[in-house]
Amino acid sequence: MIWETFKLALQSILRNPMRSFLTVLGVVIGVASVIAMVTVGNGSTAQVTADVESLGANLLTLQPGQDRMGPGNDDGGAARPFELDDVDTILKQVSSISVAVPTGSRQAVVIYEGENYQTSITGTMNGYLDATDWPLSDGRLFTSAEEKGRSVCIIGETVREELMGNADPIGQKIRLESLNCTVVGLLESKGANTFGLDQDDIVLMPFTTFARRIAGSDDVSSITLSVREGYSTDRAIDDLTALMREVRRIDEGEEDDFSVRDTEQLANMLGSITSVLTGLLSAVAAVSLLVGGIGIMNIMLVSVTERTREIGIRMAVGAQASQVLLQFLVEAIVLSALGGLLGIGLGLGMGAVGASMLNVPFAPQPGVIALAFGFSAVVGVVFGYFPARAAARLDPIEALRHG
Amino acid sequence: MTDITRVYGSGEAEVRALDGVSFDIFPGEFVSVMGPSGSGKSTAMNVLGCLDSPSSGGYLFNGVDVAALNHDQRALLRRHYLGFIFQGYNLLPRTSALQNVELPLIYKGIGREEREARALAALDKVGLASRAHHDPSALSGGQQQRVAIARALAGEPQVILADEPTGNLDTKRSVEIMELMVELNQQDGITIVMVTHEEDMAEYGKRLIWMVDGKVEYDRLTTRAA
Numbered sequence: 001m002i003w004e005t006f007k008l009a010l011q012s013i014l015r016n017p018m019r020s021f022l023t024v025l026g027v028v029i030g031v032a033s034v035i036a037m038v039t040v041g042n043g044s045t046a047q048v049t050a051d052v053e054s055l056g057a058n059l060l061t062l063q064p065g066q067d068r069m070g071p072g073n074d075d076g077g078a079a080r081p082f083e084l085d086d087v088d089t090i091l092k093q094v095s096s097i098s099v100a101v102p103t104g105s106r107q108a109v110v111i112y113e114g115e116n117y118q119t120s121i122t123g124t125m126n127g128y129l130d131a132t133d134w135p136l137s138d139g140r141l142f143t144s145a146e147e148k149g150r151s152v153c154i155i156g157e158t159v160r161e162e163l164m165g166n167a168d169p170i171g172q173k174i175r176l177e178s179l180n181c182t183v184v185g186l187l188e189s190k191g192a193n194t195f196g197l198d199q200d201d202i203v204l205m206p207f208t209t210f211a212r213r214i215a216g217s218d219d220v221s222s223i224t225l226s227v228r229e230g231y232s233t234d235r236a237i238d239d240l241t242a243l244m245r246e247v248r249r250i251d252e253g254e255e256d257d258f259s260v261r262d263t264e265q266l267a268n269m270l271g272s273i274t275s276v277l278t279g280l281l282s283a284v285a286a287v288s289l290l291v292g293g294i295g296i297m298n299i300m301l302v303s304v305t306e307r308t309r310e311i312g313i314r315m316a317v318g319a320q321a322s323q324v325l326l327q328f329l330v331e332a333i334v335l336s337a338l339g340g341l342l343g344i345g346l347g348l349g350m351g352a353v354g355a356s357m358l359n360v361p362f363a364p365q366p367g368v369i370a371l372a373f374g375f376s377a378v379v380g381v382v383f384g385y386f387p388a389r390a391a392a393r394l395d396p397i398e399a400l401r402h403g
Numbered sequence: 404m405t406d407i408t409r410v411y412g413s414g415e416a417e418v419r420a421l422d423g424v425s426f427d428i429f430p431g432e433f434v435s436v437m438g439p440s441g442s443g444k445s446t447a448m449n450v451l452g453c454l455d456s457p458s459s460g461g462y463l464f465n466g467v468d469v470a471a472l473n474h475d476q477r478a479l480l481r482r483h484y485l486g487f488i489f490q491g492y493n494l495l496p497r498t499s500a501l502q503n504v505e506l507p508l509i510y511k512g513i514g515r516e517e518r519e520a521r522a523l524a525a526l527d528k529v530g531l532a533s534r535a536h537h538d539p540s541a542l543s544g545g546q547q548q549r550v551a552i553a554r555a556l557a558g559e560p561q562v563i564l565a566d567e568p569t570g571n572l573d574t575k576r577s578v579e580i581m582e583l584m585v586e587l588n589q590q591d592g593i594t595i596v597m598v599t600h601e602e603d604m605a606e607y608g609k610r611l612i613w614m615v616d617g618k619v620e621y622d623r624l625t626t627r628a629a
Contacts, residue, residue, distance in 0.1 A: 313495065316452070318507060400454075
């Protein structure tokens, strides 16, 4: 009987395919948006995690000031910068730190054979590439002599492309503002980071050269560190904080005027941002699913009125009220479940397109898909029940006389 | 089918559609019910068809007191013992003749293959087997009514209740329908109760009940039976 009812429902849905489709459109869109949102959201979260890990697993950054927002934020002048001596002090006194290099950066125009390109110049030392786990694809690191102030640089893939296309950059001379420098190395491509910034859009040079010739001061705007293998990041941060408070003569009870950021913390922060966003968007999508359900109820009610005579005929040939109720209920459920299936297809499609547009992995969640489908069937039950009951309560005589 | 008595009055200030009507209908009869508009003949049919229950009085169908049955029990009674034919045919639109005829069998819980066979047999009996897959809208009025008769037949009822079955048909089609009804009555032994306001159609029955103002005015044999 259930199977019969199911087939009957399918028949009456297919009898008017256009209207059936419009009826479930709301559910289709609702399910599709929930699935697309969650799929893209999860992809982003996975991407963020992968990105942050690509920064270097044990990477710490010491910055002046307490600002904890995204990287690359050079904190307002109010906070004192570090000094070159601080770097040595850290290396000598904090055993959990294996790499500590001064880092400063600044935007500048690079010129090569008439090509101009604005990029980010970072002054640092070889240790930076260890800490950030960033290998070279060509050329070599700085020699210790060069690190003392020679005009050499290592460039990122994007800078190479912009200035020289596919040509071999090693040994070429490029001009940074008033400084001519020789390219000694090419960084392996890392692609865009979580914020969409192109990490390959960079020129590295020895910190001393950068301080003297580009920045014009010895101030160290941040220190890039790496936690020694086998030591906990928390321990390293504690040691570092204690040392820096001492070096910077911060009294007990006063706030730090610097901050240590680690990649894990960054990953957590970004992860929580993306999941809050995903949650919000999914909630909006869920509301549209609810609205879709109301659409189904509306059409089913109209359908009961339109089909009053049919209901009367069914009752005359022996249908019980419960069978009429079941018929309309099953019809609503089948309708919204079909909508759910369409929505899943559409949602996965949208998710795939969205994921490829945002350059994040396509990460569909079977659990969420099942949930959205189940929810659409529940929408059918809830919003189908009222019209179905209205149909079942019809008086057969009145129903037959109708229309 | 035995012994039906029924008195029906609907409240005090209400219209008394049926006012103390009593008659018996025996198995195998062909009864025509006539009367002017508002005489209560349709109401009488609804009560007979277990679509309505009397507000007072008793109605025994095969010895069962219908007044004491609830909605679902009456639905079961309709399902197993009764067949309906209406003036307006009442076929499901956008549904083939065959599927229309299958409808009562679905509610009887009969499997698909047997259902189709029985529906086809019923259509064959009314001479429409070749139109089984036509939509009602593609059939003439007479053909539609014959599909409706096939639907009533498919459930293998003891009684067929026909409410002005020829009301929408021209004389030639009406005669065809009536001849079919007589055949069902005589060959298959199905009891037929038919409401009509056409005297010559009523004459196809064996017995005529004439109603006025919710009462039976007279109850006699037709000239055909006499």
